[in-house]
Amino acid sequence: NAGVTQTPKFQVLKTGQSMTLQCAQDMNHEYMSWYRQDPGMGLRLIHYSVGAGITDQGEVPNGYNVSRSTTEDFPLRLLSAAPSQTSVYFCASSYARGAGPNTGELFFGEGSRLTVL
């Protein structure tokens, strides 16, 4: 059971470079999301999607783009990396968003550790 798969696991970028963090899930989940984790800050929502073709902003969306062309994939793009984007990024999915009990049970990937120099 693969669950939620994130690639790459580690990445070092220079300021101004662009890159895409990949996320794929094989559980046929409608809801997918990206969080960033910084020391002492917990998990903060960047962007989320409630289904293919639908995306929306979370708490900290600036500097990031997303798209959802298929149910399985939800890539996160950094167009021009900045040192403030050094963080650990987690992709998470669930059956649905806010539809009722059991829909808050997010399944997380193992994380992508990004350093921007």
Added chain:
Amino acid sequence: GQQLNQSPQSMFIQEGEDVSMNCTSSSIFNTWLWYKQDPGEGPVLLIALYKAGELTSNGRLTAQFGITRKDSFLNISASIPSDVGIYFCAGMNYGGSQGNLIFGKGTKLSVKP
């Protein structure tokens, strides 16, 4: 926006001790969840609570959904070394335009030197 206050921020445990942590919010939630994150891994769901006053156990872990719907508690009985990690509370309101999880900043459990 909504914020969750999780305490304590960190604590040291000795094997066999009981551990308690809590999470409070300025607004109500209709779902509370507790996650654990091991080093180098993503968070994993421990317990989900869907009803005010609900008390739910998962092995040595017990969590409660506060009666005011603004707080939740997690207790670990007879701690063991593998309990170390970061514990996150998360709140959610399902229905309408809401439904994203809001996370606390975490409680880090470490072993007493």
